[in-house]
């Protein structure tokens with residue numbers, strides 16, 4: 001069985017992964033116009049400014065969509081299938097989307113619009129942000 | 137209506153064998169399809185002086201060895217004796233297979249060449265590529281925001297978009313079942329289709345296994361090894377050839393800026409698909425109501441629904457209702473994917489759709505022929521991602 005894929009941070013993305021190691025969720029934001037860019041860009045998607053910095057965000061959002069993958073052909077996830085992927089729309093900005101997993105035990109609770117909050121999964125040499133359903 | 141309307145035509149169609157996995161390398165399948173298309177047009181290979189293709193691998197990371205995974209312009213130049221001096225070629229990397237057809241039409245109108253060969257060769261690779269051989273796979277670049285969560289398969293991205301569509305419009309899987317069963321029924325009348333001899337019922341659809349919920353096996357096209365080729369020329373030259381010409385009335389490509397840059401975000405589909413449709417209808421001088429059939433891309437089943445709305449065949453959010461009550465059947469008011477689509481003919485990446493549009497307007501569609509068909513559109517791609525399309529007509 002293969003281990004789950006390890007991200008290879010580059011000069012654009014290193015702050016994201018370093019913050020995750022400290023259990024903080026940061027998103028690249030444009031200093032000029034305030035737009036959040038994710039994945040990080042070399043110039044702002046909204047205004048093309050190059051003055052960008054990483055800011056900590058609330059880590060809260062809602063489930064934008066979800067799927068349950070049954071095929072055992074996703075690298076590192078062969079043994080895990082079926083497994084849940086959600087896309088989270090962060091509260092900070094419309095269509096500011098991040099991919100996450102949910103534990104399979106949440107299968108009956110996963111719905112579009114459900115509030116979620118970031119958590120952090122230790123995975124050997126890295127830490128991966130993972131969103132979890134926010135209990136009322 | 138534009139000055140390009142009816143000035144070029146598709147005059148030959150060639151299919152290689154279409155099988156799950158061919159003993160022949162892809163390059164030889166492409167040569168066979170090209171020879172068949174030239175022969176169908178009643179031309180000699182030495183008359184072909186233009187070449188174009190869309191040589192994309194079936195999925196990212198699937199390899200791009202020429203003649204094995206893809207078939208480039210240079211592969212055909214090296215393996216098929218054509219005109220001594222090829223006057224024009226283009227290898228298109230955006231849009232989909234209608235995009236090289238659009239470029240070929242422009243080249244013919246400009247007088248850059250006389251007879252163009254267009255092909256799309258599709259290979260079904262063995263399994264999924266592995267990133268590295270031991271230890272954890274590495275995820276560089278944009279993959280670092282998808283692969284660590286196992287969200288790297290195109291079918292997962294389509295499932296995310298379709299889940300969102302169902303949520304937004306209250307659609308159910310019944311719409312996809314109706315499309316899949318309609319396509320299979322048409323494929324049972326298409327001797328080239330992978331599923332020619334296998335019927336499928338609504339129950340078969342609902343009993344099939346999940347791939348990525350809410351998409352099941354029959355929402356995914358059937359991967360095949362094969363190639364389809366076409367011959368194009370000017371309207372003047374087309375009149376002297378053996379087949380009735382399928383005149384190219386108009387075309388369009390997706391050009392709207394995408395807000396999200398993410399394949400799976402449904403939200404852009406009307407805007408991006410609409411950017412194609414507006415140009416398509418304006419250049420053709422025709423509209424959705426003039427179409428005798430619509431061949432709409434179905435690499436994954438929901439894309440057909442999105443195109444029905446984005447191209448204006450029905451209103452936004454209503455395709456899931458439109459596809460019922462026999463409306464999209466061969467004898468219905470708008471026959472859709474009359475050859476079986478990629479779902480049931482095989483994954484030819486849009487070329488099957490174009491070949492069928494040509495057959496219908498030239499009245500060469502065998503048992504599937506729509507009576508007096510005069511205008512048919514073929515649109516490739518998924519509207520929120522990319523796409524290109526053409527309208528073909530039986531008169532210029």
Ligand SMILES: [Zn+2]
Nearest residue numbers: 030033044047
């Ligand atoms: Zn900005």
